[in-house]
Amino acid sequence: MKKIVFLLSCLAIVASAFAQKDDSLFIKNLSDFILTKGQAYENLRHLTKQIGQRLSGSAGMYKAEAWGLKTMKEAGADNAYLQACMVPHWVRGGKDEATTQSGNGNKKSLDVLALGNSLGSSKPVTAKVIEVKNFDELETRRNDVKDKIVFYNYPFNQTFIKTFEAYGDAVQYRGAGASRAAKYGAQAVIVRSMSESTDNIPHTGSLRYDTAYAKIPAVAVGLQDANWLSDALKKGSISVTLSTHGKFFPDTVGHNVIGELKGSEFPAEYITVGGHLDxxxxxxxxxxxxAGVVQTIEVLRAFKALGYKPKRTLRFVLFANEENGLRGGTKYAEEAQAKGEKHIFSLESDEGGFTPRGFGLTGSDAQFQKLLSWQPLLTRYGASEMSRGGGGSDIGPLNRTQGTPTAGLSPDSQRYFDYHHARNDVFEAVNKRELELSVVNMAALIYLVDKYGF
Amino acid sequence: MKKIVFLLSCLAIVASAFAQKDDSLFIKNLSDFILTKGQAYENLRHLTKQIGQRLSGSAGMYKAEAWGLKTMKEAGADNAYLQACMVPHWVRGGKDEATTQSGNGNKKSLDVLALGNSLGSSKPVTAKVIEVKNFDELETRRNDVKDKIVFYNYPFNQTFIKTFEAYGDAVQYRGAGASRAAKYGAQAVIVRSMSESTDNIPHTGSLRYDTAYAKIPAVAVGLQDANWLSDALKKGSISVTLSTHGKFFPDTVGHNVIGELKGSEFPAEYITVGGHLDxxxxxxxxxxxxAGVVQTIEVLRAFKALGYKPKRTLRFVLFANEENGLRGGTKYAEEAQAKGEKHIFSLESDEGGFTPRGFGLTGSDAQFQKLLSWQPLLTRYGASEMSRGGGGSDIGPLNRTQGTPTAGLSPDSQRYFDYHHARNDVFEAVNKRELELSVVNMAALIYLVDKYGF
Structure with a gap:
């Protein structure tokens, strides 16, 4: 008996070694294909340069959906289709402007950008500025806030190594700052941009109004101007004249763009990989x-080009409306639930097209151990750092509705908030090989999950 | 006895845990200081924008040496001084130009840059172009080479994950291509740039003439122009008119810039950390x-600012003449040998100011195990990937003369050859936090080597 167990163990080890070698070879083929015959970079050039911005409800959204569907088909999807959902339709409505005036009459224009979902005022707001470092200071000085413009000057904590930690720490001032200030009668807010860049470019992003209070104008200000304003306020009173024009049109129809490769063994088990199109x-x-959009399509394209037949059904999803509503991700999970689809794994790329460092996983201990067991296969391609907690906004609903484990690609984070939600988030800021190497790791992970289950 | 051994083991484990905690805390202090009170980025701004290029023998070299000495003193060196060495003095001598002419008379200007150490011709060279993929093809077609301009069109192998592997594979055409072609009577060479960027910027770098053959002109050509030329040659004969003006002045005096922190326990044991100033x-x-220069100075600055008293003598070295002679690194090792200095470790940063990924080590198995044992302390700061083989050109002579283990910082390599030896290698291409995070890891490693020996 002992001998049989020993022999079986030997066979298992040998089989595992062969499997590992097969996996290693297939991943090398994926890598060679993506790095030498990749289309991700040229697809990104088209999406950014020919279509450009694509906020929910905009003409760009519709163009991007049509392009996404066409590109998904060209990449070789067995089936590609649109999944409709209602999306909000916010527009900036004009040029955002802010001009300071000091006691001595000196004026200075600040580089500002209205926050997404914020409403403009019917006419420019002029008021004195009160700077607060954080919400605690706002509460302490709440009697000084009435009729003022509150300036939230909460910087990124630079001692955090991963910039997403600094973002997570600071973003409450963008999200909730306007209503917290409106509660005490402020006329508007200026928020230090969610960034730690060395330039002065303002970074927009969503706010959420608390309907209990006035929906006051809210802008992000570039970091150099934020520092200037803070210094100027130390010397004396400053008033600011602020013009913003944000407004909502009625909700409209947007779409998730979905491509599928049908599973050959377990077609009723789904694996989702995606990024957001807006x-x-x-x-x-x-x-x-x-980046996440073209990477998602490229994983599909590489599988198809290499003749890979997945065991499980792979879904490649370009989600609608991540930025200001999350209606696409919500819809996708709702329909999956309604149809009784079993989603065993989902992967999202929404941290930029930078060089890969690893994956974050929201799942069980056993699932994390499984991810760790694949680390040796991925390390040489850059995804060596596996961490607990991961998967972005769009696949969160899958996790909440049916407990699907979610993973997020973790590229290097140092540059992300230099570009996030800002006018310099352009094609030229993406490096071809960094973008492609992240695809290699995404494709490898999806291959392993498909082959071994999760 | 067993009990005593057990107790001693327990004490050792507890002591080790305390040490690990102390180390972790000190490295966190280094990180916080470098990320929030760092001067590396502003020092780099000065070096690049106020001094700029600093090739051996140029006015920039002298300015950079003076700045380096001053900055090393300001950073808190116990002792800072210049170490003289003779350096070559090559100059470009004028604008490098290449114009193609097709059979139909069409002309096109190519973006070219003479290779470093190459000599110009007294008047423009006009000749037909023969393209070869590699040296094998050159040998096969050696009878067609006479009086031609040889165009080496050997691309980076994009399937290599680390770009330095592709560089190592291709750089022989830049280094030896001119003499290999001159051997068969070529009039000049055009070399595909050592890069895999998406732009057309040419990349210079050293060549070495074999004195047995004519020292013919040699230029690097941008990648788009290289592809254009290759395509054009498929359609018909192309001649090129090439003007370059490189020449040597007599060798002159350059300097390594050295700062020291004297060791408190083992002052006769030396640890060197450096980058090259030229x-x-x-x-x-x-x-x-x-990047390597300001990182080196920043390690010194951080130790001094945190009041760290090294056990061993730390040498912070800005090496002269890495690019076209290696006279600085050679001199440093020679003097160390002549004075009987015992160099126990050396670290170089010369792979760009990018986000840190790890260290490469040239040393014994035991030394590599020691480096690996520190991985848990460094991983959170980004240096998680330890590899065998490392340490750059400037500290190689220390290894060769006295067997000093050498380590190289390994930042992410994907973008390096987009900038290497090219006109876009400018301050704006460096990200502040990436530069600083690499300093954190360099400082942490030097601290650990100093504390525990190597």
Whole structure:
């Protein structure tokens, strides 16, 4: 008996070694294809330069959907289709402007950008500025806020190594700052941009109004101007005249763009890989999330080109409306639930088209161990750092509705908030090989999950 | 006895845990200091924007040496000084130009840059172009080479994950291509740039003439122009008129710039950390190797600012003449040998100011295990990938003369050859946090080597 167990163990080890070698070879083929015959970079060029911004409800959204569907088909999807959902339709409505005036009459124009979902005022707002470092200070000085413009000057904590930690720490001022200030009678807010870049470019992004309070104008200000304003306020009173024009049109129809490769053994088990198709209006949305979009399509394209027949059904999804509503991701999970689809794994790329470092996983301990067991296969392609907690906004609903484990590609984070939601998030800020290497790791992970289950 | 052994083991484990915690805390302090009070980025701005190119023998070299000495003192060196060495003095001598002419009379200007150390001709060279893929093809077609311009069109192998592997594979055409072609009577060579960028910027770098053959002109050509030329040659004969003006002045005196922190316990044991001060003439030398220079100074500055008293003597060295002679690194090792200095470790940063990924080590198995044992302390700061083989050109002589283990910082390599030896290697191509995070890891490694020996 002992001998049989020993022999079986030997066979298992040998079989595992062969499997590992097969996997290693297939992943090398994926890598060679993506790095030498890749289309991700040229697809990104088209999406950013020929279509450009594609905020929910905009003409760009419709163009991007049509392009996405066509490109998904060209990449070789067995089936490609649109999944409709209602999306909000916010527009900037004009040029955002802010001019300071000091006590001595000196004026200075600030580089500002209205926050997404914010409403403009019917006419320019002029008021004195009160700077607060954080919400605690706002509460302490709440009696000084009435009729003022509140300036939230909360910087990124630069001691965090991963910039997403600094973003997570600071973004509450963008999201909730306007209503917190409106509660005490502020006329508008200026928020230090969610960035730690060395330039002065403002970064937009969503706010959420609390309907209990006035929906006051809200802008992000570039970091150099934020520092200037803070210094100027130390010397004396400053008033600002602010013009913004944001407004909502009625909700409209947007679409998730979906491509499928049908599973050969377990077609009723689904694996989703995706990024979001919408982007903020001031830029081309190259890193956020054009990268995730073209990477998703490229995984499909590479599988098809190499003749890979997945065991499980693979879904390649370009999600609608991640930026200001999350209606696409929500719809996708709702329909999956309604149809009784079993989603065993989902992967999202929404942290920029930078060099790959690893994956983050929201799943069980056993699932994390499984991910770790694949680390040796991925390390040479750059995805060596596996962490707990991952998967982006668009696949979160799958996790919440049916417990699907979610993973997020983790590219290097240092440059992301230099470009995030800002006018410099353009094609030229993406490096071809960095973009492609991340695809290699995404494709390899999907291959392993498909082959071994999760 | 067993109990005593057990107790001693427990004590050792507890002591080791305390040490690990101390190390972790100190490295966190280094990180916080470098990321929030760092001067590396502003020092790089000065070096690139106020001094700029600093090729051996140029006015820039002298300015850079003076700046380096001053900055090393300001950073807190116990002792800072210049170490003289003779350096070559090559100059470009004028604008490099190449114009093609097709059979139909059409002309096109190519974006070219003479290779470093190459000699210009007294008047423009006009000749027909023969393209070869590699040296094998050159040998096969050696009878067709006479009086021609040989065009080496050997591309980077994009299937290599680390770009330095592709560079290592291709760089022989830049280094030896001119003499190999001159052997068969070629009048000049055009070499496809050592790059895999998406732009057309040519990349210079050293060649070495074989004194047995004519020292013919040699230029690097941008990748788009290389592809154009290759396509054009498929359609018919092309001649090129080439003007270059490179020449040597007599060797002159350059200097290594050295700062020291004296060891408190083992002052006769030396640890060297460095980068090279010289840079090619077409650009600002921001990644190559302004980054290594300011990182080296920043390690010193951080130790001093945190009041760290090294056990061993730390040498911070800005090496002279890495690019076209290696006279600085050679001199440093010679003097160390002559003075009987015992160099236990050396670290170089000369792969660009990008986000850190790890260290490469040239040393014994035991030394590599020691490096691996520190991986848990460094991983969170980005240096998670330890590899065998490392340490750059400038510290190689220390290894060769006294067996000093050498390590090289390995930043992410994907973007490096987009900028290497090219006019776009400018300050703006360096990201502040990426530069600083690499300093954190360099400082942490030097601290660990100093504390525990190597």
């Amino acid at each position: 982007s903020w209006d001031p830029a081309e949305g190259a890193h956020d999330d054009g | 840079s090619w003439d077409p650009a600002e030398g921001a990644h190559d190797d302004g």
